Amino acid sequence: MVLGCNDNLKDPAKEEAYTGPIIENKDALTLFSDSARLQIKLTAPVQQEFENGDGVFPDGLYLEFYGEPGQLTTTIKANYGKQDRNKDVYMVRGNVIVSNIQKKETLKTEELFWDKSKAQIYTDKFVTVVTPEEVITGEGLRAKQDFSEYSLKRVTGNFSIKE
Secondary structure, three states: OOOOOOOOOOOHHHOOOOOOOOEEEEEEEEEEEEOOEEEEEEEEEEEEEOOOOOEEEOOOEEEEEEOOOOOEEEEEEEOEEEEEOOOOEEEEEEEEEEEEOOOOEEEEEEEEEEEOOOOEEEEEEEEEEEOOOOEEEEEEEEEEOOOOOEEEOOOEEEOOOOO
16 A cells, blocks of 8 residues: 655635636627617627626727618727626727717727717827817817717817807
């Protein structure tokens, strides 16, 4: 009979839990609809989902917002994204570009939040809004998610005031 002891056994209570993604999708596509009408299309090269339901888009994401007759109204593009499932808020950062196709207006910033349940986008970071007539800059912005209406904080730049 041979017996031996080994002190190299790990205590299961001291094992570190895995905190990485539980699912990773390549060329991810998510469609959001209401009453069988496409509202939002999200595409991403990589989408990671975690145990708590949060999502990460490490290689960026692209959002398309659709209006009434299924017409593309607005797009959002960013180099990185993160979804907080509990709050239903997406954070995007890195070369963020929001384009309102119909109004031909563009927003550029480094970080933006999209509150899906409130249908709003917002940031406290520096923003540049380019319209067909003017370039407006500021620190902070709140807008409808389709970028059809917006308000800027600490505004600077060349802009016209309608009377």
